[in-house]
Amino acid sequence: MTTTKGAFCEPAPAKVNLTLHVTGQRADGYHLLDSLVMFTALGDVVTVAAAERLTLTIDGPFSAGLTADNDNLVMRAARSFGVTNGAAITLTKNLPVASGIGGGSADAAAALRALSRLWGLPIPDSATILKLGADVPVCMTSELSRMHGIGDRIDTLGPAPMLDILLVNPNVAVSTAQVFGGLASKSNAPMAADMPDPRDRDDWVTWLLAQRNDLETPARIAAPTIDDVLGSLSAQVGSTLARMSGSGATCFALFKDGTSRDAAAATLRLSHPTWWIAETGAAPT
Ligand SMILES: C[C@@](CO)(OP(=O)(O)O)[C@H](O)COP(=O)(O)OP(=O)(O)OC[C@H]1O[C@@H](n2ccc(N)nc2=O)[C@H](O)[C@@H]1O
Numbered sequence: 001m002t003t004t005k006g007a008f009c010e011p012a013p014a015k016v017n018l019t020l021h022v023t024g025q026r027a028d029g030y031h032l033l034d035s036l037v038m039f040t041a042l043g044d045v046v047t048v049a050a051a052e053r054l055t056l057t058i059d060g061p062f063s064a065g066l067t068a069d070n071d072n073l074v075m076r077a078a079r080s081f082g083v084t085n086g087a088a089i090t091l092t093k094n095l096p097v098a099s100g101i102g103g104g105s106a107d108a109a110a111a112l113r114a115l116s117r118l119w120g121l122p123i124p125d126s127a128t129i130l131k132l133g134a135d136v137p138v139c140m141t142s143e144l145s146r147m148h149g150i151g152d153r154i155d156t157l158g159p160a161p162m163l164d165i166l167l168v169n170p171n172v173a174v175s176t177a178q179v180f181g182g183l184a185s186k187s188n189a190p191m192a193a194d195m196p197d198p199r200d201r202d203d204w205v206t207w208l209l210a211q212r213n214d215l216e217t218p219a220r221i222a223a224p225t226i227d228d229v230l231g232s233l234s235a236q237v238g239s240t241l242a243r244m245s246g247s248g249a250t251c252f253a254l255f256k257d258g259t260s261r262d263a264a265a266a267t268l269r270l271s272h273p274t275w276w277i278a279e280t281g282a283a284p285t
């Protein structure tokens with residue numbers, strides 16, 4: 001959070017599901033998850049300033065994909081305080097929309113944090129936060145977290161390790177509900193219980209390789225270009241793990257160092273000029 005003359009500026013870091021195991025389904029249709037989540041230095045930014053009326057302005061490279069109406073998750077987050085206070089909110093949209101890296105959820109979480117400061121009100125309770133979206137609870141923290149339930153049970157694991165990450169989205173939006181609906185099995189094994197110390201990068205990546213994202217198969221059926229993204233990321237020199245995040249279509253790769261990550265980004269920008277490609281690392285905590 002930074003403060004400038006009464007305005008509060010909150011980062012809304014992108015979420016990466018390093019693993020995503022779907023372990024069951026509730027009677028209401030929501031799926032039970034076991035997911036290791038980290039946040040990146042790359043993200044949207046939410047700025048709030050005192051104003052008479054509640055307004056939202058959206059700028060940034062992905063602003064065209066959104067409308068600044070009452071359905072925007074930032075406005076829904078503002079209304080969830082249950083008051084009629086005013087605020088001039090600006091959302092700088094750097095993340096592709098509906099892309100499995102939780103941009104909307106991160107925006108909602110950042111708006112809650114910023115407006116709580118501006119209005120001097122407590123953050124709404126956990127049930128209210130969950131109603132904004134299953135990913136919003138985890139986005140209230142920027143720490144490495146193990147997420148259970150439908151996204152409502154969060155175990156924080158401390159700062160994420162320093163990783164060299166490449167995010168790639170083929171500019172295809174996939175529907176989260178459709179991808180969950182395409183799962184062949186709703187009841188899959190959870191993550192291995194014991195995780196090596198994430199600061200021991202090599203052991204940890206070896207452990208991650210033995211885990212899964214169960215949504216990858218239905219997402220690849222919905223958007224076959226994900227195969228190309230994963231294949232391209234795996235083929236890069238220095239790539240140690242390539243996987244899809246969330247319900248896609250954004251995929252990530254972990255690299256052995258920043259030099260190989262940056263070289264891979266340059267190669268992919270030449271071979272796939274329409275893809276969104278972003279070099280990043282863990283969010284500061
Ligand atoms: C899949 C995940 C993994 O982190 O990420 P994304 O792909 O969205 O980034 C999340 O669970 C998504 O969270 P979020 O995008 O907030 O979901 P919501 O708006 O609450 O739900 C959208 C739809 O996804 C399905 N859904 C979502 C969460 C869950 N645990 N089970 C589900 O079945 C439901 O069909 C729901 O109608």
Ligand SMILES: Nc1ncnc2c1ncn2[C@@H]1O[C@H](COP(=O)(O)OP(=O)(O)O)[C@@H](O)[C@H]1O
Pocket residue numbers: 066071072073074091096097098099100101102103104105106107108176246247248
């Ligand atoms: N501020 C916002 N940013 C992104 N998406 C938003 C926002 N407000 C509402 N949405 C809607 O939320 C849905 C999920 O978006 P997003 O969080 O970007 O993707 P995902 O859940 O795949 O990570 C999209 O259909 C989008 O139209």
